[in-house]
Amino acid sequence: MTPLDRTLAGFRAELAQRAAKLPVEPISCKIGCTACCHYPLTISILEGLTLYSYLFKKRLWTDLIRNACVEHSKRTWDLHPLVWLLAKLPCPLLVSDRCFGYQARPLSCRARVSKSLPHYCAPQSGGNIAEMFELHPEVKDLWEYEQRLLAKQKTQRFGLSVSKALLTAEKLVSKHETLRNYAYLFLGND
Numbered sequence: 001m002t003p004l005d006r007t008l009a010g011f012r013a014e015l016a017q018r019a020a021k022l023p024v025e026p027i028s029c030k031i032g033c034t035a036c037c038h039y040p041l042t043i044s045i046l047e048g049l050t051l052y053s054y055l056f057k058k059r060l061w062t063d064l065i066r067n068a069c070v071e072h073s074k075r076t077w078d079l080h081p082l083v084w085l086l087a088k089l090p091c092p093l094l095v096s097d098r099c100f101g102y103q104a105r106p107l108s109c110r111a112r113v114s115k116s117l118p119h120y121c122a123p124q125s126g127g128n129i130a131e132m133f134e135l136h137p138e139v140k141d142l143w144e145y146e147q148r149l150l151a152k153q154k155t156q157r158f159g160l161s162v163s164k165a166l167l168t169a170e171k172l173v174s175k176h177e178t179l180r181n182y183a184y185l186f187l188g189n190d
C-alpha cells in the first residue's frame with residue numbers, strides 16, 4: 001500500500017462515518033430531480049481522489065465523462081459562485097438526469113436535501129438563494145478534518161470544482177505524484 005493509499009483509506013473511513021451521521025428525515029427529493037446538481041459545488045482533492053478511484057474501478061471514467069470534466073473545468077474556473085448558480089451549469093457527472101458517481105458522491109451532495117417543494121430548489125423558480133449556499137455542519141467538520149489531513153502532507157485544502165478535482169486526481173494517480181504536489185497539478189492545463 002502506498003502512502004497515498006493509506007491516507008485515502010483513512011479519509012474514506014472518516015467520510016463513511018460522517019455520511020452515516022447525516023439525519024434520515026422525510027425529504028421531498030425525487031429521482032430525476034437534478035436542481036442541486038446545477039449548484040456551485042466545490043470539493044477537496046481527497047474527495048476528488050475518492051470519486052476518481054470509484055469511477056476508474058467501475059470503468060465509468062470514460063472519454064465522455066473526462067471531456068465533460070475538461071469543458072466544465074474551463075467554464076467554472078474562477079467563476080463567481082452566484083454566476084455559476086444562475087447559469088445553471090450541470091455537474092459533469094450528471095448524465096441523463098442521473099449521477100454517474102452516485103455511490104461515491106461527495107458529502108455535500110449527500111447532505112443537500114429538500115424538505116419542501118423541490119420546485120423551489122431551482123433559483124429560477126424563486127428558491128431561497130442563501131439556502132442554496134448553506135453548508136451542512138457535517139460538511140464543515142469534514143472540511144476541517146481534510147485541512148488537518150492535508151497539513152500533515154505539507155499542503156492545504158483548496159475547494160475545487162468536481163471537474164477540476166477529478167482531472168487533478170487523474171494526473172496525481174497517473175504521474176505517481178504525492179499529495180504534497182497536487183496544487184501544481186490543478187494549476188496546469190487540463
Ligand code: SF4
Nearest residue numbers: 037091093094099109
Ligand atoms: S456528484 Fe452527482 S450528486 Fe453531486 S452534483 Fe454531481 S451529479 Fe449531482
